[in-house]
Amino acid sequence: MTVKEDDGSLLSDEKLVDYALNFLLAGRDTTACALSWAIFMLHQNPHTLNFLLKEIQTVTNNSSPTYDQIKNEMPYANAVFHETLRLYPSVPGNLRQANKDVTLPDGTFIPIGCTIY
Numbered sequence: 001m002t003v004k005e006d007d008g009s010l011l012s013d014e015k016l017v018d019y020a021l022n023f024l025l026a027g028r029d030t031t032a033c034a035l036s037w038a039i040f041m042l043h044q045n046p047h048t049l050n051f052l053l054k055e056i057q058t059v060t061n062n063s064s065p066t067y068d069q070i071k072n073e074m075p076y077a078n079a080v081f082h083e084t085l086r087l088y089p090s091v092p093g094n095l096r097q098a099n100k101d102v103t104l105p106d107g108t109f110i111p112i113g114c115t116i117y
């Protein structure tokens, strides 16, 4: 399989490795942190755990939920996860530094070197 850049040129092996590594690094600690806090808080709030288990059992009939079930039929599980990220965000802050002058779509001008948090 060949992977192409937006301009149609072939993606170098080095860049492909960088992309794959980026996904691994971006996806590992964020997910581990969110799940760890979720499990920690469910342990501290057994009534919430019971509601969650009931929803899982009702929706999935005791098998693993599918992505679509989690997305469309499990509002309680979604609330638990969102509340976990609200209280203990895996990425509590984020910043970007402009490497050239840039104008955002809403007209805001960002000069080179400016850091936005």
Ligand code: HEM
Pocket (backbone or CB within 6 Å): 022, 023, 024, 026, 027, 028, 030, 031, 034, 090, 091, 094
């Ligand atoms: C609870 C889980 C996660 C949280 C809270 C989270 C949060 C974030 C945040 C805040 C950013 C920065 C967005 C920006 O500055 O534009 C980001 C970027 C990114 N995340 Fe996640 N993430 C999570 C899970 C994952 C997973 C599971 C993957 C991959 C399997 C992933 C892959 C990425 C990648 C590749 C980027 C960079 C996107 C880009 O190049 O602009 N993330 N994530």
